[in-house]
Amino acid sequence: MSVSSTTGDVQRNNLYNVAAVGAVLLAALLILGAHGHFVAVWAQIMDGDAAMQRRLLLMLPGAMLAGTAVLNIFLSKSLWQERGYALSITLTANLVAMTYLVYLLVRGVADHPIGVFLTLEMSLVILLAGIRAGLVWPAESVPAHAKPN
Numbered sequence: 331m332s333v334s335s336t337t338g339d340v341q342r343n344n345l346y347n348v349a350a351v352g353a354v355l356l357a358a359l360l361i362l363g364a365h366g367h368f369v370a371v372w373a374q375i376m377d378g379d380a381a382m383q384r385r386l387l388l389m390l391p392g393a394m395l396a397g398t399a400v401l402n403i404f405l406s407k408s409l410w411q412e413r414g415y416a417l418s419i420t421l422t423a424n425l426v427a428m429t430y431l432v433y434l435l436v437r438g439v440a441d442h443p444i445g446v447f448l449t450l451e452m453s454l455v456i457l458l459a460g461i462r463a464g465l466v467w468p469a470e471s472v473p474a475h476a477k478p479n
Contacts, residue, residue, distance in 0.1 A: 343412060345457065345467045350409035352454050353402040353420060360399035360427075363447055367392035391434065395447070398427040421458040428455050 371388045401423045408416030428451040
């Protein structure tokens with residue numbers, strides 16, 4: 331391609347599309363996880379003897395999962411359209427959720443699927459961080475005459 335070429339071709343980064351679809355799929359799984367959490371702790375939350383702080387702490391994991399899911403759903407269209415703000419907000423929200431899940435995993439909550447949700451969160455965070463760092467897919471093709479021998 332010569333310098334004087336004016337084709338105006340702008341390469342589209344398809345990783346944004348992968349991230350948008352991944353965010354929606356993760357959101358669906360996070361909603362299921364939040365629902366499962368609320369079903370499991372609802373009786374304790376409604377118990378009149380439990381202190382307000384205990385009730386709030388019981389709601390926190392489900393609220394974290396549900397909040398991240400809602401943000402992922404709302405920002406997926408903007409991610410598909412390669413909007414920078416959507417990438418930043420989605421990355422931040424999922425990084426916060428991932429950090430909280432790491433905290434719960436280290437704390438050692440027995441009989442909970444924290445590792446599964448952490449793995450799902452981490453995979454999306456790695457993809458979003460890669461996009462933020464400049465990763466592009468498909469990679470630009472090098473013209474045949476420009477390849478080194």
